[in-house]
Amino acid sequence: MYYGRVSPRHLLSISLLALLLLPCSALSATIxxxxxxxxxxxxxxxxxxxxxxxxxxxxxxxxxxxxxxxxxxxxxxxxxxxxxxxxxxxxxxxxxxxxxxxxxxxxxxxxxxxxxxxxxxxxxxxxxxxxxxxxxxxxxxxxxxxxxxxxxxxxxxxxxxWSPREKLIEGLKSFWTFDVRRPSSVNFLWGPHIVWNPLAREMMFRVSAPAAESVNRYFYYVMAAGIAWAGLKIRKHPVSKKKTLTALLTLMAVLWIFYDVRMGSEFFGYLQRDYRKYWSRPVGERTFRERSYFNDFAAAIAPMVQDREEYIFVATHRWPFLGLMRYYTYPSVPTHPFQEDRNIDTWVVYDRPDIIVNKQGELESEGAVLSSPGTVLHEFSEGTFIFREQS
Incomplete structure (x- = not known):
């Protein structure tokens, strides 16, 4: 009987093929x-x-x-x-x-x-x-x-x-799962991370830092294994030094290019998302990253406050909206509420559905009255409007 020798490369290929040919039922979670x-x-x-x-x-x-x-x-x-x-x-x-x-x-x-x-x-x-x-x-x-x-x-x-096959698939998917562009992206990117189930992948970039381990660790493992293999190969067969070093450098180059393709795809993903959600949509439907529709809102209310030196601006949080409003409405300046000693009668409210106009025509939030009676000059959506007190 003849016994053939199976190379490690062929054995790895056969194992991966067998893993991918597992029944589809292996993809479902055990619950x-x-x-x-x-x-x-x-x-x-x-x-x-x-x-x-x-x-x-x-x-x-x-x-x-x-x-x-x-x-x-x-x-x-x-x-x-x-x-x-x-x-x-x-x-x-x-x-x-x-x-x-x-x-x-x-x-x-x-x-x-x-x-x-x-x-x-x-x-x-x-x-x-x-x-x-x-x-x-x-x-x-x-x-x-x-x-x-x-x-x-x-x-x-x-x-x-989850099954081993499902974990492998989710690991590959998580490698190609991109973070959304954030203000912090100008300084650093998290890069690829890896998780082993679909629920973890869904939550991966919703927290900072990502709830996953960096793929860099696995790249380092491969590089370390490649260096160890090259060292042993050269020590055992010195005549193959040039060929072995060429193979090692080729491995490093492949990893580098593969990683570069991944990160380049993330940048193109930012462009695609901006085009799909902002540039290709009309005013009133488009949103811009974490600012949602704020840019269009600020541009629209700017002419309505130009007859006032100051106006009160309230939003879900001050940064970055307060600073941006200064640019959009200059020379009219946004300020904070509750300044009884100053005659400021115009309110610009952004994304605050808790602030409503009560039956007396006053601005009210959770039972607390914020202003004198007045009228809404323009309402963009629930909780987003410009209001002026009666003189």
Whole structure:
């Protein structure tokens, strides 16, 4: 019988081909879930802290009087990479994921913080457990911690993991996932990062710094392996020094070009996004990066304040809008509210839906009156308008 020798390169090619030819079912996530809607309450769930529970058609309403732990023992045949919680809440709540590692003391629980943001209807928070060093992909207890005085409706809890093929695909996708252009981009770019599941990829650039590891690490691994291989090759076969160094430099050049293509694509992605959302759209529909429609708004109100030396400007936050308004409306100058000693009668309001005109014609925010009665000169959208007090 003849036994042929399979080279490492052919073995790697065969392995990658076999991985890509796995059944499509391998792409789906493995999920263990508990559904609390329609008044369902699963057995096995326990609570510490004496909270009150109310079964509702859309989920389980939990009201806490003290710090509360709501959890259960589990026995799973798959690892846990993401804990997804479908919930509804009106206020931000700092929660915790609790877990217990098999073999530890029963009272030795670990926890990691996360935030329940306010929702309109049912929202989802995905906790990527793989980013925590103490998480070992398995547990025999999981739970949710809530602080004292909180109220939260939980509709569903899912424990999720993905197949090796799906992780490889998501890793490649995350390499080609670009950050959005920000003011900080003039100084630095985060560059490519890598994650191994679709939920982590969705959240990757929503926080600063990115919730992922840099791809640079893997490039360094490849370069270090290439240098080590070249050193051993030259030491073992000195006559092949030139050929080996050529191969090593070729590897470095390929990595450099590949990385340059990735970063160049990110710059072109910025241009494409600007064209699609700003340059190709008419005034009133276009938005510009993180400023949304502010540029068009400022240009439109500039003529309306030129008959005033000063006007009051309020927005979601001062920077960068206040400084930009100075440029757009000069010589008329924006200033802040609550200056009773100065006769400033014009208000420019940007993206503040909490500021309304009440029945008396006054500007009002959450029950507090801000101005004398007046009229809206022009309304651009809800919470964005120019208002002038009656003289």
């Amino acid at each position: 263990t879930e508990w559904e609390f809607s329609d008044g369902v309450f699963h057995e096995g769930w326990e609570a510490g802290g004496n909270p009150s529970f109310e079964r509702r058609p859309d989920g389980l309403l939990i009201t806490t009087l003290a710090q509360t732990l709501f959890g259960r023992s589990i026995q799973l045949t798959h690892p846990i990479e993401v804990i997804a919680i479908d919930y509804m809440g009106y206020d931000p709540i700092e929660g915790w994921v609790y877990w217990h590692k098999p073999g530890d003391h029963p009272d030795d629980l670990l926890r990691a913080p996360f935030l329940f943001s306010p929702t309109e209807g049912i929202g989802t928070v995905n906790v990527d457990m793989t980013k925590y060093d103490k998480w070992k992909r398995n547990a025999d207890f999981v739970g949710i911690g809530l602080p004292e005085g909180s109220q939260l409706l939980i509709q569903r809890i899912r424990l999720m993991s």
